[in-house]
Structures are given as structure tokens and as C-alpha cells.
Amino acid sequence: MVVRSWRHIKERYNLIGVRCKNCGTVYFPSREICPKCRRKTDFEDIKLSGRGKVYTYSVVHVAPKDFEKQAPYVIAIIELEEGVKITGQVVDCKPDEVYIGMPVEVVFRRIKEDGDDGVITYGYKFRPVEN
Amino acid sequence: MRDVAIIGYGQTKFGELWERSFRSLIVEAGVKAVEAAGIDGKDIDEMYVGNMSAGLFVGQEHIASLIAEHAGLNPIPSTRVEAACASGSLALRQAVLNVASGASDVVLVGGVEKMTDVVDATSAISSASDQEWEALFGATFPSLYAMMAQRYMYEYGLTLEELSMWSVIMHENASKNRYAQFPFKITLDQVLNSSPVAEPLRLLHCSPVSDGAAALIVCDAEKAKEFVNEDEIIYIRASVQASDTIALHSRESITQLKGARVASEKAYKMANISPDKIDVAEVHDCFAINGLILMEELGFCKKGEAGKIVYNKEIAIDCDKYPAINPSGGLKAAGHALGATGIRQVGEVYWQLKQDKEVKDRQVEIKNGYGITVNVGGTGGTVCVHILSNKK
Ligand SMILES: [Zn+2]
Numbered sequence: 201m202v203v204r205s206w207r208h209i210k211e212r213y214n215l216i217g218v219r220c221k222n223c224g225t226v227y228f229p230s231r232e233i234c235p236k237c238r239r240k241t242d243f244e245d246i247k248l249s250g251r252g253k254v255y256t257y258s259v260v261h262v263a264p265k266d267f268e269k270q271a272p273y274v275i276a277i278i279e280l281e282e283g284v285k286i287t288g289q290v291v292d293c294k295p296d297e298v299y300i301g302m303p304v305e306v307v308f309r310r311i312k313e314d315g316d317d318g319v320i321t322y323g324y325k326f327r328p329v330e331n
Numbered sequence: 332m333r334d335v336a337i338i339g340y341g342q343t344k345f346g347e348l349w350e351r352s353f354r355s356l357i358v359e360a361g362v363k364a365v366e367a368a369g370i371d372g373k374d375i376d377e378m379y380v381g382n383m384s385a386g387l388f389v390g391q392e393h394i395a396s397l398i399a400e401h402a403g404l405n406p407i408p409s410t411r412v413e414a415a416c417a418s419g420s421l422a423l424r425q426a427v428l429n430v431a432s433g434a435s436d437v438v439l440v441g442g443v444e445k446m447t448d449v450v451d452a453t454s455a456i457s458s459a460s461d462q463e464w465e466a467l468f469g470a471t472f473p474s475l476y477a478m479m480a481q482r483y484m485y486e487y488g489l490t491l492e493e494l495s496m497w498s499v500i501m502h503e504n505a506s507k508n509r510y511a512q513f514p515f516k517i518t519l520d521q522v523l524n525s526s527p528v529a530e531p532l533r534l535l536h537c538s539p540v541s542d543g544a545a546a547l548i549v550c551d552a553e554k555a556k557e558f559v560n561e562d563e564i565i566y567i568r569a570s571v572q573a574s575d576t577i578a579l580h581s582r583e584s585i586t587q588l589k590g591a592r593v594a595s596e597k598a599y600k601m602a603n604i605s606p607d608k609i610d611v612a613e614v615h616d617c618f619a620i621n622g623l624i625l626m627e628e629l630g631f632c633k634k635g636e637a638g639k640i641v642y643n644k645e646i647a648i649d650c651d652k653y654p655a656i657n658p659s660g661g662l663k664a665a666g667h668a669l670g671a672t673g674i675r676q677v678g679e680v681y682w683q684l685k686q687d688k689e690v691k692d693r694q695v696e697i698k699n700g701y702g703i704t705v706n707v708g709g710t711g712g713t714v715c716v717h718i719l720s721n722k723k
Contacts, residue, residue, distance in 0.1 A: 208463065229464055256485070256585065258477035259530040260469065264454055267469045275470045275529075277478055277580045285580040288468050295530075300485045311468060323468065 212323035215250055215306060217284060218243040226282045250306030251329070252280035259295045266312040274298050278326055292327040303329040332431040334552035334723060335567045338559045339368025340678040345543035345666025346512040353389050353445040354401050360544035360671075361402050361441055368548040369558050375548075376435035378402075378409045381422035381442035382670035387455035389448050398441070415459035416617060417708030418442065419545070419673025420572075420715035426549045427570040436551045442674035443544035452540045456669075459709040461578040473537055474529035475579050475710045476618035481531055483586045483620060487635035491531060493642040495522035497619040498535045498663055500644055505660025507693040512541055512666030536619040538661075543668030545675040552723065562721075565681050568701075569598035569718040577712040588621075590714035591628035591705055598703070599630070602718040606630035608699040609654040611683045613676035615707040616661045625705055626656065648693055654703075655695040658683060673706035677717055680704055684721045697721070 208229070210216045217228030221242040225234060228248060234241040257276035260267070267273065274290040276298070290298050291309065304326040311321040341363020343356050357380070365372065378399060386392045399409035412422040419442030426440040446452050457466045460475055483489055499519055505511035517535065525535040555564045573590040576582055582589070599605060606629060614629070616622035623637035631653055632640055640646060646656040659665040659679040662672060680702035682690045700721040707714050 255580075256478040256482035258474040258481060258532070259527070260471055260474050261527045261529065262453075262471065262473070263469070264457065264466075264471060265451065270469070272527075273469060275468070275474050275478070277585070287465050287470050287578070287580045300482070321467065325468075 213308065215248045215324060216245050217248055219246040226284045228284045228286055246282070248284070249281050250324070252278045252304060254290065254298060254300055254302040254304060255279040255285055256300060257290060257298050269313055276326065278304060289325045290327065291325050297328070305329050333433060335427050335430045336550050336552040336555040336564045337547055337567060337681050337719070338550045338555050338564060339364045339370070339548035340546070340681050341367055342510055342545040342675055342678055343543050344510045345541045345668050345671070345675070347447050347540070348542040349447065351542060353385065353391065353443065354397065356445060356542060356544040357398050357441050357443040357546070358401050360443070360546040361439060364439065364546035364548050370437060370548060372403055374437050375404060375407060375439050376437050377407055377429060378404060378439040378441070379422040379425045380409070380411050381419035381673060382411055383413060383415050383418050383444060384455050384458065384669070385445070387449070387458065388452070389445050404439070414713040415708035416615070416667070416669050417673055417706045417713040417715050418670040419675070420677065420704065420706035420717060421673070421713070423547065423549070423674060423677060423717065424570045424572055424715060427567055430549055430551055436554045438549045439546060440549055440674065441544060441546040442671035444668040444670045445542050446540045446668065447542050465578055471529060473532055473618065476620055477529035477532040478579065479585050479624070479710070480618070480620035483624070484531065486586050487638070489623070489638040491523065492519065493638035494536065494619050494623065495519055496642045496644065497616065497622050498522045500641070500647055501616065501657060501661045501663040504648060504658050504693060505664030508660050508665055511660045511664055512539055513660070513664045532618055532620070538617045538663050538667035541666035541668040543666055543671045543675070545671045545678050547674055547678060547681070563685050565684050566720050566723050567717060568602035568720045569716065571598040571601065572713070572715045574713055575711050577709060579710050586624065587634070588624055588628050588707065588711040588714060590711050591625055591707065591716070594714050594716040595629050595703070595705065598716045598718050602701070602720065604701055604718070608701045609703050610697050610699055611658060611680055611695045611702040612654045612656050613659060613679050613704045614656060614661070615672070615705055616657065616663050617667060617707070619663065621707065622656070622661065629703060629705060648695055658690065658693045658695055673704070673715060676704040676706060677719065680719050684719055
């Protein structure tokens, strides 16, 4: 649904999460309540650096219909500098070059060739950082 | 709270059952359970059904009423319970609470899934994960468990051979189970050489898409004596549920399932036993890695040790040092009809503890009289643990 992806533009295009001013924990995507502080939750927006390391990954061979043309591709959980973990693809390298601990940075790309309703979805992916 | 017992169990075959409908599956399982318990339809006070996604798989919601009608049980209350792949054991927990509270004496609890009526079952299955922040970015359901496996290998040095032995053992066990989807043996080489699904996981590390149904009759422990011999009554000594984040990336560690640890620790306390008293366990091996992680979370071994134990086949039916794990063949080889799985696991442990003729070819030695089940929803967002015993 168009509205469903438009609603998350701030997060998916600009990597904006929230930081709880009460305890300092960063959350991405943003949420309503800090599980650590509950009613004392005091959130502010925070733009994430987009730099981090591969925490874990998998090479996907059997892909959903919308991702079939990209297979095999690497899906990973990235641990960002701010301590928060997010799920996204690792691109611009061969699948067998990816390893746990690999430094990566965010890039903005087309996520799916074609959504359920013909809408192209854009958002974040990650690529290796050149040393 | 009153003591709660199981007095009957029935199930269909699990598999790609093209000729069978959603309705006929659950009715077959229900009728078998009623017959096994020696009760009559009029004895049933209430029913619960575990089902993950009839809406996505067969385009039908409001199935609790539909099933009550087709089972000839109108007008008793009938309730559907949903928590992805943990729907079945959550339905059982509702039945247990219902009987324990005194609201009902006899409750029918079923689980059912008809997965093969849709061309693309995988997108329905992926709705067990976080659609907005996992699936949308290309994370498939198997790839989430693959990422757990990858990290586990990194942290504990687990090898692909050790992981693959899980599937070999499951198929060996399933070869003695006439209701299993894959009642045949496979070799380690076949597992290692099967096609990659989401590396490091290959096809033979994954549970299949299955149709199937299972049903239990749950009864007040005192009233149970009216229906079955006292030595055939199996008691539910603990029924515990826990939750965790739906998205894998939100957890501090992905090489453990905190929900399973929390729920099983509480369950052992309720049953007043330690893990070494367990003779038989049915654990949720939707992917081989989860079988290993759950062995550790249930307290059968330390973190990182499961791989070696599995590789040495020390969890086999005739093993001694550790509990026999998944004598049925588990989700891997007995099949994984989502909503039915939690009920099927408890059904297997029920049969094992009462030493039913159904399991004579795969009977585990019952030394202490305790069995445990753990049923997982999604990647661990919901976990439900049951401890059963032949002792009150
Ligand atoms: Zn906080």
C-alpha cells in the first residue's frame, strides 16, 4: 500500500530513529515507548550515522517474488555505531566477500523491483567501507 | 486451581494432502481424540483451535465457529487462538487455564493448518516475522534462522556437519512414525549437498510446508477417572508462555531464545523438577539450528555444547545421557502444519509417557515419568512450554 510505505519515509530514507533522553538507549525504527523506562520515556529524534559492522548475515537463494531477480543476495543484521541493530541487504560486493565484523555504510537504493501494487519501494542498504 | 489431565489424542497424517480440505483435517483429528478418550460429544464443554493463518492460506477467517459446526459441537463456545507457529500450544494453554479455573470440565483443543492450497506459502509464512522492518528489506523467514545459525557458528564454532546431523536423526525417528511427512532415512551427505535456501541453511535443514491437524482432550484430573483408567491419565504439570521482540535485530543476542529460557525455567519450577528428570522432549525445530538452541535453553546442556551432542547422536530414541529429543521426527521430518504443531508435540509426549501402542516402534524409556514440549512462534516472539507427567 502506498500510504504504508509513505508513512515510514523519515526512517527508510533518512535513517532517523529515536533516543530516549531518560536512559540514552537508541531505537530504530522509532517506537512509542522505551521498554526500559516505560512511562518515563522521553524521546528525541536522532539521525543515525549509517556506519556499522555486519553482526550476522545470510545468502538468500530462495527469494520472495519481489526479490527473485536479485537472488542470490545477502541479507544482514548491521550493528550501527549508535549500538542499534537493523536488517538490510549488503550490496556492491560478492556474497562470499561478506563476513561477520565487516565494516559497512548505508546507501539508499531501490529495495524491490515491484511491490504488490506496482509501487517501487526505496530504502537503505549497506555496502562495504573502502579502507 | 484444579489439576488438569490429558485423556485422549488424535492426529491426521502430516504432508502435502492435496485431496484433503481444511475442514476434513480438523474433524478427523477431533473425532480420533474423542474416540481415544472414550468420551461423547455431549461431554465436551468448550473448544479451542490453534491456527496461524487460515485467512491467508485458504481465505477463511472465523474458523472457530466453522469447526464447531462441522464437528457437530454447536452451540458450545469455540475460540481460535493465533500466535504464528505457536498457535497450537497457546490454544492448549487456554484450555488448561479454562479447566484449571473450574469453568469447564472437558475441553477439546485442536490445531490445524492447510498450507498447500496456495501457490506461494512462503509469503504467508513470512507474516510471522516483522513485515515492515525485516521482510520488506528482503529477509525471508528461513534467512532469519540462517542469520541465527551464522552467528551461532561464529560465537561457538558450530560446524555444518554437526548442524546437519540434526536432520539425519529426525528422519531416522520419523521412519518409525506412520503420520510423519517424511518417514524415511537420509544421510549426512544428502543434507550437506541439498540445495541452498538461505546460507548456511540448506533445504534439508528446513521443515516442510505441511497440511495437518491434531487434537487433544483436556479434562479435570478428578473427572478424568470417569473416562479412562487411572494409569492412562497423563497430567499437565506446567503450561507456560513467554514473549520476546518480534524482530530478530531488536534482541541483545540471537544465539539464544530468551522466551524459551524464561518459560522453561518457570515450567520446571511449577512442575517442581530439574531438567535432568526429563525423559522425552519435543522441541520446535522449524530449522535445525533452533533444535540446538532449544536444547540449551531447556537446560539439557550448556550454551554452545548442543552441536557435539547432536553429532554424537546422544539425543536419539535409545540414548541414555540426555533426554530423547523429537522421537516423532520433529518439525523437520514429521512435518510442520503451523497451527497443528504445538498440539502434535504434546500429543507425542502424551503417547510416549503413557507408552501407547502408537509409539511402540519408537518408545523412549520412561524412567522419571516427565516430558517437555517447546513450541515457538516466528523467530521466538512467542514461546510456549508444557511439562507432562504420568504422576499427579
Ligand atoms: Zn529509556
